Amino acid sequence: MSEFGALNWSILIVYIIANLLLGYVLSKKITSSDDFFLGNKTTPWWAIGISVIATYVSALTFLGAPAWAYEEGMGAIAIHLNYPLVIIAVVCLFFPFFYNAGVASIYEYQEKRFGKKARALVSTIWMISQTMSSAAVLYATSLVLSFIIGIDVISAIFIVTIIALIYTMLGGITAVIWTDVIQSAILFIGAGIIMYALITEMPSNFDDTLSKLKDMGKLDPLNYSFDFFKTTTVWSGVLAMTVYHITVYGTNQMMVQRTLAAKNIGDAKKSYLLMGFLAFFIYLFFIVMGVLFYGYYDGREFENPNTIILTFAADYGLPGLMGIIAAAVMAASMSSLDSALNSLSTISTLDFYQKYFAKDKSDAHYLNATRVFTLLWALIIIVPAIMYHLHAAGSILEILTKVGSFFVGAQLGMFALGFFSKHTTERGLLVGTVAAFATVTYVALATELAWPWYAVVGVTISVTVSIIASIALDGFQKEWSEYTIKGQLRSFINENKPMKENGWYLVPGKIDSINYLLFAFFVVSILSLVLFEHLVA
Template identity: 25%
Template sequence: MKVETYFTGADWVILALYFVLTMGIGFYFYRKSRSVEGFTAASRALPGWACGLSIFATYLSSISFLGLPGKSFGGNWNPFVFSLSIPVATWIAVKFFLPYYRRTGEVSAYAHLEHRFGTWARMYASFFYVLTQLARMGVVMYLMALPLSVLLGKDIRLIILVTGLSVTVYSFVGGIAAIIWADALQAIVLMVGAVACSAIMLFNMPEGPAQVFEIAAANDKFSLGSFGPSLTNATFWVVLVYGVVINLQNFGIDQSYIQRYIASKNTKEARKSIWLGGLLYLPVSAVFFFIGTQLYAYYQTHPEYMQEVRYTVAEQQLLRENVSESDAGFREMLDERAESVTISEMGDKVFPHFIGKQLPVGVTGLLIAAIFAAAMSTVSTSLNSSATLIATDWYQRFINKKSTEKQSMLAIYTATILWGLLGTGTALLLVNITSALDAWWTLAGIFGGGMLGLFLLGLISRRANSPIAAASVIMGLIVIAYMTLSPKIGALPDHLKSHLHSFLIPVFGTMVILVSGLLISRFVKRKA
C-alpha cells in the first residue's frame, strides 16, 4: 500500500495554507526590512517573547523533529540529558554574554574577537561559521525531504527545490523581522503538532495509556544512561558536559542567536527571549523523546506495522547500494535484508511511517507542516545570519569600508540569494553524494571547534593578547584534530589512538584553548 494514499485533500489544504501564510509574513515585512538595520536587526524593536519563540524554533530543526523520537525509539532517554544542560548554558549566556552584545550593539557576533585579538580572530570565526551554515542548510533540507518524499509521494528533488526557494524568497523580502515572526508561528505549529501526535498515540494503545509505561519500563526505555565515571561511553555525565559546551556555543556565540538578542527592543526583552527559547526546548524535547517511547510501545503491540518499517528501511538500504527493483532476485534480497534490520536502524523511519499511515485526516497535514516549519525555520535563520556576516564581516570590512546604505543592502541581498541557492544546491547534491559531506563535517568540527574557547579567553582574561590567543587556538585545534582523526587511522597503534567518546572532543578542545591561554598569559610579561 502506497503511503501517499494517506495524504488526503484536507492534508494538502493545511500544508498549502501554511506555505501561503509563511510567504505572506515575508512580504508583509518587506517595507520594514529595506535598510541594513531593518534587515539584520529588525530595527531593534521586537518583543522578547517573539524572539524567544524564534530561538526555540531555530533550535528544534527538522532533524530534531524526526531524530529525537528515533533516538528514544531505538535506545533510551540518554540523549535527553543534552536538554537538561540548557538551563546552565542559558544562565551563563544571560549573565555574561548578553550584557556584552547589548552594550556594544554590534550586529556581528564576531566583532568582539577583532576588538580583543585582531582581524584574524574575527575572520577565523566568521569564515567557518558561514561555511558551516551552508552545510547545515543542505543537511536540514535533505534530511527533511528524505521522509517527506515518501509521505507525499513526490520526488525528493522537488521538495528540496520548493523548500529552498520558498525560504530564500521570504528571507530576501522580509529580513530578520519576517524570519522571527514566521519562527514564532512555526514554533506554535511545532508544539501543537507534537502534542497532538503524542495524545493520539497515547489514547490509541490497545490496553490504554498505561500500556505505554508498562512496555517502556520493562525495556528500560526511560533510562538516562549510566552514571559511572567512564569517558569512553555516552554516560549521563559525558552527555551533560557535552551539552553545556554545545549549548553555551549556541547561546553564547552563534550569530543567529546574537541577532535575536540585538533585535529585542531592550535588554530586559532580550533576557526574556533567551530564557523563553532555552527553557521551552526542555519540555518540548521531552515530548519528542516520549513520542519515540510511545512509538516503541505502539509498534510492539502492532508487529505488522513494525514489519512494514523494516521493509521500508531494507528497501532504502538496497537502493543506496544501487540495487534496483528491476534487478533479478530483488524481492529475495529485500526479504533477507528486512529480517536483519535492527530497532536502532528503524529509528528515524518510524515516526514518518506513523505520521503517514496512522494519523487521522488533517492531523497528518498538520504534522507535515510542522516538519516543514522546523526545516524552514532553521534554514531561514542560517541564511539570514550568513548574509549578515558576509555583508558586515567581509564586504564592509574589506571590499567597501565606506559603503552607502544602498550598496550595503545590495551586498546583503546578493549574499542572501547566493547562499540560498548554494544551500539548496548542497541539499540536491546530497541526494546522490553523502561521503563528501561527512568529510566536510569532520573538517568543520576541527577548524570550527576552537571558537567557543577563543570567545571565553577573550571574556575572561585581560592579559591574553593576539599571539597568545593564536597559539592557544592552534593547540586546541591540534587536540581536536587528534581526538577526531586518530580513531579513524587504521595503521595507528591502538594505544596511540584517542579512546574518549566523541562528545568530549569539543569539551577538551575548548578547555585546552581557554586553559592554555590563561596559563601562557600568566607567565608572559605584558609590554610596558
C-alpha cells in the same frame, strides 16, 4: 501524490502561502541594511524567545529526537539537561558585551578584544559550522517532502531550497521572528495531536507497555557511567554538552542576532530565559514520544528512523493530520533555514565584504549585497545537504550535533579567553585555535571518545595553547583589556556608569536574580528524573 489527498495538499499549500505573504507584508518595513539585520528594536521579548526556541527546535527535533530516543530510550534526555546552566552563562557573560556594543555582528567583539584576524577566523569557523547545520535542516525538510510526495530526496532538497530562498529574500529579522511565532504554534499543535493519538492507539494496555519498556531499559533516563566512550550519560549531558550548548547559544550569530533586535538588554535576557525554562520540557516531550513509538511498533527497524513520526501520522489516518504535520515540519524548518541565511548573509556583508572589499558604500548597496549573499549561501548549503542524504545513518539530530562538536570547542575557547584571560594576544589565539581544531579532528578520527566530549577537548586545547603561545610570542601583558570581564567592570566603576538598566545588569559577570531560580529549576529537573526512574515499575 494521490495518497496525500486534496485536504492535506490544501492545508500545506495554504500554510506555505500564508507564511510567504506574512513575510512579504513585514518586509515592507525594511528601508535599510540595519532593518534587515536587527529590525527596528520594537519586537517584544516573548516573540524573540519563541523565535529562538522555534529556530533551534524545528524539524530536527520533530523528526530527530523521536528517532534518537527510539534507539537510545529515555537516556537521550541527558544531552538536554544542561539548558538552564547554558542560559545562565550566556545571559550573564555574553549578552552585556554584545548588547552594549550595539553591533549587528557578534564577532565584532573579537576584533575589539584581539584584532581583525581573530574576527575573521571566528566568523569563518561559524560560517562553516552553520552551513553544515543548515544543510541538516534542509535535509530534514526534504525528507518530509520526499515522504509525502514520493519524489527522491535530492530533488526535494532543490525544491525546498527554492521555497526557503524566496521566503528569505523577502528579508528582515523582524519577518523571521514573527513567522517563527506562528510556525512554532503549528509545530506543537501537530506534535500534541501525534502524542494523544500515540497514547490512545497503543496496541496493548498503556501500563503494560510502560512495564515492557522499563524491562528493556528504555525508561532509564540517567546513566551515571563514567565511560567517556558512551554518548548519553549524565556527565556528558551536564558537563560536556554544557560547553557545547554555550557555544550554540552564546557564540552563534543566528541565535544571538534576533536578541539584538530586542528593545533593551532586559528584553534580550528574558527572551533567552524563556528557552532556559522551556527547553527541558520540549525535548522531554519528543524523547518520550520516541520511547512510546518503540513500544507501539514493538522495536521494529525502520530504513530511516527519522520518518517514524511521519509513518505513524500516515497510518493514523486522521483527515488533514498529514497536512498539518507536513506544514508544521516544513514551515519550522524553513524558519530555521531563513534565519541561517539571514545571519550568514549578515556576517558575509559586515565581517568580510564591507570590511575588506567595499568600504564606505551606500546603505542601499549593502542591502543589495546582503540579498546576493543570501542567494549564494542557499546554493552552497545544497551540497552538504545532499551529503547528509547519501551518508546519514540514524537520527539527524544526533548527526547535526556531532558535526557541530568539531567546531564549538575552538569557537568557545576564543570567547572564553577574551572574557577571562589577561595575557592572551591575537597571535597566540590564532595558534591555539588552529591547534584546538586539529586536535579535535584527530580525536574524532583516531579514537572512540564519545562526541559530546569533543567540545571539552577543543576548549581545553584552545585555552592552554593560546595562553602558552601568547606568552611565548608576545610576553606577559601589563594591563587587562577593556573587553575582558575585569576590564569592563573597571570601566563601569571608573566612568561611574550605572551597573543596571531597568533592574538588569549591564556589566558582564553579574548574575541577575532570576538566574538563581533557573538554577533551582535545573536541580529540580534532575531530581524529577531520578524520582521517575524509581517510580516506574
